[in-house]
Amino acid sequence: MNAKKYRILFSQHKKSPESTxxxxxxxxxxxxxxxxxxxxxxTLEDLKALIISDQMKKxxxxxxxxxxxxxxxxxNEPLILAEKAMIVTIIVTTRKLP
Numbered sequence: 001m002n003a004k005k006y007r008i009l010f011s012q013h014k015k016s017p018e019s020t021x022x023x024x025x026x027x028x029x030x031x032x033x034x035x036x037x038x039x040x041x042x043t044l045e046d047l048k049a050l051i052i053s054d055q056m057k058k059x060x061x062x063x064x065x066x067x068x069x070x071x072x073x074x075x076n077e078p079l080i081l082a083e084k085a086m087i088v089t090i091i092v093t094t095r096k097l098p
Contacts, residue, residue: 001034001038002038002073003035003038003039003073004073006031006032006034006035006038007035007054009031010028010031010032010035013027013028013031036050039076046076049076049077049078050076052078053075053076053077053078053081054076056078056081056082056085057072057075057081060085063088063092064084064085064088067084067087067088067091068084068088
């Protein structure tokens, strides 16, 4: 599996009725750790950048993702992501001008 899949598993995982809360906690920990391992997150600063970037990506429209499709998963630095988002905003705005 890749980082994207682990992130989805972590963020959308639901407790099954037949599992215990300890099982659920273990499953969440496993998905979260696998997500971090795939992205080689080693420090608290790396983790903060990942979480902030992840939130920013959730707010970006499809134009942003499509423009940076190849590097989208690796864009985990908030300031770099912000700079690239500004570029896409300018491109999209320019296209809409008469």
